[in-house]
Amino acid sequence: KDRDTPQQQQKQQQESAIFPRPLPDPKDSRHASLVLPKTWEGWKTVWNGAWTEYKNSWQGFALGGRQVVPKSSPEKDVDQQLDDLETKFNTVRGDIQSNVERNLKVVQKDGTELVETLKDRTGIYTTEDLKQWVADQMKLATECLSQFMAGYRKGRDNEIDKMLNEYFKELEEEEEDKDNEKK
Numbered sequence: 001k002d003r004d005t006p007q008q009q010q011k012q013q014q015e016s017a018i019f020p021r022p023l024p025d026p027k028d029s030r031h032a033s034l035v036l037p038k039t040w041e042g043w044k045t046v047w048n049g050a051w052t053e054y055k056n057s058w059q060g061f062a063l064g065g066r067q068v069v070p071k072s073s074p075e076k077d078v079d080q081q082l083d084d085l086e087t088k089f090n091t092v093r094g095d096i097q098s099n100v101e102r103n104l105k106v107v108q109k110d111g112t113e114l115v116e117t118l119k120d121r122t123g124i125y126t127t128e129d130l131k132q133w134v135a136d137q138m139k140l141a142t143e144c145l146s147q148f149m150a151g152y153r154k155g156r157d158n159e160i161d162k163m164l165n166e167y168f169k170e171l172e173e174e175e176e177d178k179d180n181e182k183k
Helices: 006-018 038-055 077-123 126-180
Strands: none
Touching: none
16 A cells, blocks of 8 residues: 555544544444443443543544553552653643644745735735725626616616506507497
């Protein structure tokens, strides 16, 4: 298989974040023959496992692609937990900082290219060019509206003439019929 380019890899990551893989159908998985615990300790084990599985399902989204490692024992030393938490915090902070820096570089590079492309395609390089373009568009809109109104008036007048001609034609026919009856 050919190696994907960085752009293709980035697109795949974005698509997987938006459209995650679906979970398996419970009847086809290990959950089909699930036996529920009968003790409090059993339920704690189930909920700890469910929480770990839930956190692992979000790996890479908020944790920079790292697997969440479950605790080895609930009796860990508090100082060790604080050290672990501080290490994780510093790692995540570093990841966020590098992401922000990378995003800013992309915006600066691509933003400049986009502005230049727009200038080339539109021919608008200065605010004076933009003001001239807006004035031309206003003139065009005014001309379009006046042409529309002229067409509307012409159509309205034609319809009124047609209606009046039909109306008067009916009146003339009625008068002729009355005159013919009198004779």
